[in-house]
Amino acid sequence: MSELARRIAITIGALLIFRLGCYVPIAGLSPQASVIHSSAIARLSIFSLSIIPYLTAAIIIQLVSVVWGRLSALERSGEAGRRSIMGYTLILTLLLGAFQAFGIASALQDIRGLVVEPGAWFLTATTATLVGGVFFLVWLSELITRHGVGNGLALILSVGIVVLLPSEVAGALELARQGAVSSNLLLFGAVLWIALVVLIVLVEGARRNVPVQYAARQVGKRVFAPRSSVLSIKLNSAGFLVPTTVAPWILYLPLALATSVIGQTPRLAAAYAHLQFGQPVHIVLVSIAVFVVAFIYTARVLDPEQSAEALHKIGGTIPGIAPGEATVDHLDRIASLTTVVGAVYLVAVSLIPEVLVLGGTALPYKIGGGSVLIVVCTILDLKNQVRGLSRAGRGGERI
Incomplete structure (x- = not known):
């Protein structure tokens, strides 16, 4: 198998794992949860937070480095400095993810009949599950970036956007059929x-x-x-x-x-x-x-x-x-x-x-326009990387 084919296979496999995880529900929910609207059910998976807490943490660290010279110098100090920055980012990811996950778990408990056994155990387990899902996606995105094709973070975000397109198009066509638009x-x-x-x-x-x-x-x-x-x-x-x-x-x-x-x-x-x-x-x-x-x-x-x-x-x-x-x-x-x-x-x-x-x-x-921007830029980056790997492969074959 060529290097390009191997990287594409890793990328596709990682993205399939991401999509499968989006259908794994949070433990402790009542079977009657199926009566909730399907879009809400999708948000109650183990990947409900997606990779947004990590993205937010990384952006905060980057913006702070613009105004704080010590952090900026640490980032430019080499591999050890970059590892320290990564550590700070993961700590902030943990804090942001735990804050959001606890809020979601608390809100779920307030919905009558949704949680089988409300209480401290459900809050703890759900918070841990959602935060664990974030860190799993961080690892998965790094796997794609290092061993696959494209930017793993951008690809996971883009896939989350692209999977919404069929339902959006179908909904628009149905509204047109009904004469609503x-x-x-x-x-x-x-x-x-x-x-x-x-x-x-x-x-x-x-x-x-x-x-x-x-x-x-x-x-x-x-x-x-x-x-x-x-x-x-x-x-x-x-x-x-x-x-x-x-x-x-x-x-x-x-x-x-x-x-x-x-x-x-x-x-x-x-x-x-x-x-x-x-x-x-x-x-x-x-x-x-x-x-x-x-x-x-x-x-x-x-x-x-x-x-x-x-x-x-x-x-x-x-x-x-x-x-x-x-x-x-x-x-x-x-x-x-x-x-x-x-x-x-x-x-x-x-x-x-x-x-x-x-x-x-x-x-x-x-x-929205921001979603289109993310998807198009991700595809452009993916195209450039595939082209570069393809050229490198042809060069290696000539050698």
Whole structure:
């Protein structure tokens, strides 16, 4: 079996395990739980929390490293530093997962007839089960990333989104058959999503190429002739997971904490109402959150000072720009401009369905722009990795 085939088999096997786990119910529920709506039953599996607590913890650690130099230095200190960062991430994952799992277990107990034996044992067992499911998915995602094809974290998220598509499409077609929505609206929605996918593919592949000139240099007995190259900067350097994931819980986490501390109040209820999907306040705040997070995360991913220093070490200069501070300022201007364009693009993609709802054109399905962005970017990354492994395999065969 070739290396590519082996990696694809590992990836498919891991994703099948993930999907099978989504149908394993939490222990202690009454058989009468089947009367609950099927979508609710799906959320009561051992993977109910999915991998979101780990993703949230990783994003928090990354954002903290932007403003806390010690954590950032630890991340760049080598393998030992990266292991420490991973340890902090897993500890935070445990805390976030336990908090969410206990909340779910408590809510299940409050549903009459759902839990066979409510009490401390059910709370403990359910919390442990859900947190264990999160850590199993963390291990599974790492297995895919290391030994499979693609980014395991993104693939698990994407599969969770893709499996919803058949039911969403079937529901939309049924509404059209009943006359609840017009066929023109369905056609408009299909054209909109095709255009959105095309936009994502184009923007994610867009680069701002900065010309770089390398002078002649000698390394040992080997002499390297002068050459030209480019420093490629992605239009969307912030990626797709961080901005689209962080923005919602920036809004809802403070409300959730306030509710847990002081309970539900009229003011909190009004705040929740204003932050519902399609509300003007929600659109404005999510736009600001996505834009700001894109800028913060790009500052971490794309550091002009580090790039200028790396160019200087290998003898690279930008034509017409002096080395040192002038190069840093030049790269900073380019990075800022591309970040503005990339942030506007992320805001537009994330809010297209919501703006349609606000305008009175509610599409008959719930798949949002952020979900489409995650799936398309994951497929693009998967395609690039498969192409690279295929080329490496052909090169090995020629050798």
